[in-house]
Amino acid sequence: MTKDLTIELPENLSERLGALEATNDAFLKDLILQPMQLLATSMQSLQDESPDIRAKAARTLGFIGTEIAVSTLGQALHDRDLVVRQAAAEALRQIGTEPALSLLSQRSPSYLAGESTTSVPCLDCKGLSGVD
Numbered sequence: 001m002t003k004d005l006t007i008e009l010p011e012n013l014s015e016r017l018g019a020l021e022a023t024n025d026a027f028l029k030d031l032i033l034q035p036m037q038l039l040a041t042s043m044q045s046l047q048d049e050s051p052d053i054r055a056k057a058a059r060t061l062g063f064i065g066t067e068i069a070v071s072t073l074g075q076a077l078h079d080r081d082l083v084v085r086q087a088a089a090e091a092l093r094q095i096g097t098e099p100a101l102s103l104l105s106q107r108s109p110s111y112l113a114g115e116s117t118t119s120v121p122c123l124d125c126k127g128l129s130g131v132d
Helices: 013-022 025-046 051-064 067-076 084-096 098-105 109-113
Strands: none
Touching: 025 051, 025 067, 051 067, 051 084, 067 084, 067 098, 084 098
């Protein structure tokens, strides 16, 4: 099953890319087009059935570091797979903008760590891991 992903792009992007395609400067094309393709592919890969691919996509988006990915990474914080949620959280930390960090603050640390929402206190923890 595939899901469609909509990415909002600037209105005049087609014109800009058209002008870029018309140039003979291969370096300039590579500098702009390859990252855009990587961004689009990574955002779409967050919808893949494989949790490994989704996690890799989230890590890639964090490495790219663009705020365009914040909303999509925010959705990945709700992924059914813990590794994907953690990768999305780390990616948002790497992006580091206010909207990215705001999305992180809305999720509990225990949810991102895979812990249950209820905790049971340790009744006999003296001497374990420095607990007195």
